[in-house]
Amino acid sequence: MSSPLSILRQVFGYDSFRGPQAAIIDHVTGGGDALVLMPTGGGKSLCYQIPAIARQQAGLGVTLVVSPLIALMHDQVGALREAGVAAAFLNSTLDWPQTLDVERRMAEGETTLLYAAPERVVSERFLGLLDGLYAQGQLALVAIDEAHCVSQWGHDFRPEYRQLALLAQRYPGVPRIALTATADALTRADILEGLQLPSAQVFISSFDRPNIRYHVEEKKEPLAQLLRFITQEHAGEAGIVYCQSRKRVEEMAQALAQAGIAALPYHAGMPADTRQAHQDRFLREDGIVMVATIAFGMGIDKPDVRFVAHVDMPRNIEGYYQETGRAGRDGLPADAWMIYGLQDVVNQRRMIDEGDAAEAFKSILRGKLDALLALAEATDCRRQRLLAYFGEASEPCGNCDNCLQPPAVWDGTDAARKLLSTIYRVHEMSGLTFGTGHLMDIVRGNATDKVRQFGHERLSTFGLGADYNEHQLRAVLRQLLATQAVGVQRVLQGDGRAFDTLSLGASARPLLRGEVPVLLRQASAPARRARKPRRHAPAAAAAELDAGAQVRFINLKAWRAEVAREHGVPAYVVFLDTTLAAIAERNPATLADLAGIPGMGAKRLEAYGALVLQVCQERI
Template identity: 75%
Template structure:
């Protein structure tokens, strides 16, 4: 059965409805699609979950219908290629990929289908695109007039200023130089003005039209708290609010990933680790389980996540601070892709700032690059320390004006603020006097001990209990002084120096910088939020709540929804695909609510395209009827 279509539909709308099962485009999708179908170049910035894939998939199908040939999609991840090609097959679209998972015979088969015009979209990694064999294929298509479009996904990877720079993306300039006249669409979810300019320059997209969507993800609640006991804080967050939900926890190191995942398992949660040090087959197995099973918490380094299309991730947590706001936005954006409520939770502390500053300072990059990276870190710390709306700050970083959201932690529970200028001056004075007295520099703990007047063995050993600043900050708590140092480090008012010991070990010490002077003189105020880290709480399991998509359904509809999910899981296993590739939860919820009695009743449900209606319609009705 074919879906009902309006006779006045444009080719793009006809494809959207018949193939993908959506009634209308969202936001700027229509303008982007029409522009690319007409042969225009485009740079698309659209938040995760905003529907970027449709912006090149619909033009690819329409342009092939017009006899223009195949679309080449440059994608950085094998897992993403597999799932997107699988989803297109489910929708009745001829698609394929070329990557290292294919045998020689399978590769030859794809290449033959490509040359005979049997493929609408071909996915390939940037490394493969630049091989002589692949360029030869493209040359043949191009000279035969059968090369329709290039779609460059995750385009921020081309920029040295982006959060996930990949050198192989730089070679994509060959597309413009070698295949003149073939339109290109570059897409990313995250790029500030500097990164956008770099994308345009590196990909030679100077003539491209820019489509910049709102960066706002209103369904995500941003929450940031001071790190005290990160595992206890994380467990408290998950067990109270997301005990049965899928989520991602980001850590800075491989060791921390392993420890945190094991601790979550010990606490009774389903958790898996993911980092580049694991064998490739283990990484793939864990990723497949995360995509295909429900309620798994993936604990990972930033090696995990790009292109993860799982729509029902209900939370993303950071137990270590990311490098910059772009990384934070990209990673938190993996939550709530289905548009339903989700949480972005982060714990940050002084050591995070120390580690990030040290990595920047010790990198072999140019001083210009380091300065930009320091500025990005400062912006992220400003977001973490902010006492006003998180969303306003976050969107403002990307040049977007907004009003307070009423949904972040600061809007819901405005924090108390204190003036840390006096404490900052006392810390800086102590760093100076210690240096003058002993000719040595010391770390954060020792400096704070002096300011707070703690009579430790080390303080007495170096005679620092005789300094004029000994005990001048005894009224400040350790948490308060750590907060002040965190901000001084992030703004460059305090520097870090690495001291090497004869044993080969090293430690970080504090030093004054040019930025110290205006703080010491009192010209620059230091305002901070009161500590908000929660004390560890007794573990309490929340009663099992219905899935977010079914939260507003009545009892009978919820029963249908549960049965539909069970049926979908069986189909997904048979097809070796994630369940959401068959149908999203939102589609199942719409079916359960409508309670269809015929195939005709299934038409018009979002996500129910012609191929899926034909393939699954009768089975869906059987499940809904309880047979």
């Protein structure tokens, strides 16, 4: 059996491990169970791929990789095959003869890693195949990717993942490794319990993604704000825009396309073939912007996503972290940009409050939403806040919006008391509750037809907040919702239409008494962000190359695109941009010059070395 380090060098073309990779790989190769938390782009896949290769060399058989998405399986299997590793997948894209061929090669020991979805893994037919391998001592390892899907507390719970616990009962002695980029303490405990991994060693890498810049601003004109962000800072670059609803996805994608941006929609309501075509374009073409619901993204390995934008607030920090982590997997500068507003908070709180879950479960969901809102409203370093949520201490990053342009702060305690008093007096007078717009009209002294209809201009709080603008009052209401001083209820009208109403919550009393201050960021007009100098070209990996190396890099990218088309894989599966940039900078003349370049393993050197040299030696 080769050592893990020699496998890393020979197969994957890298000289050394990063962070806790070496310890994880040694533990799992030796037969230990593990739970691995490592940020996106941190090298999680090597933590089971190298043990799989090592254990297969030792005669222990095939490694099963449980993966939730077909696109992820295809990318990882394609990359492994490019590196000379015998990998395969079983999914719905294969016809019956192809399926039988994969199963035969697995049974005959010709496969090192086999990828399959959890639904297939727990099927009787598949379990029968595993039974046969286990009986022959040829089931080397089980790797469960995206393991947060096991947990009911996670942001992407999938019931079929819970069934994977049967692997522990059915195949005792086979080591298992569960991996995820996102899990707080509660989710980690649930993963260990749900997968029956009581003795697993837990490896927690830093959650920090220093190459990602976090920026959050108040939602005012969503499309205009998004267009300004993309056109001014990421023109021609690949990105993902997340929206809460399918309708909003369609509208945003169409508007971006009309503005000349190569944007495509993606959501679960689209025909499957259209979704697949859009995903393929995003993975294989440069500069595509995918506008999507959270149905898109998990397991997407595209390394050169330069931004992730949220035009609606996610449900919790775990979801936000997982989604923003899809930017900058190549380690180059990337942006996580989000806009949010009062209606986002109202909608999220209402969905929690009106759900069918037990109150204890709802309380945890509210806490997770409140933590995300606290991150959005923060006036200090956002990265510090984000890392602290996952239990990691850090210093101010100097690279988020708050560090680069510290916001002004104002005392919203008086405004909060006036809003709470108005909610109380409206209910006392009318026996009804009303929505945000009506309450703000009362506080600001706007005698609208609706205000006069209910006689609310006679309330003692009418006009008391005339010196506050709408943006300020909305910011105060967001805080009141976050602290559960205000609750949300959906009311059905006689015509079947529904609207959200506000009522006093459990923590309203100390605020009404002025015992708890409400400090808020100063609302301001949208302005172009203060920025540090940074490199953001479509060829970001090659930004510091000289003129000759830039030309070699462009030629190498064109050659790589042809190879990728021939092999039916995304270009980054053949070589990463960072590898091409290193080749272009070295300007190799011999195969020996290519050896040792990060990402240039033995199989790739054998398959592509002569062609790479030919491209590099073309006349400039």
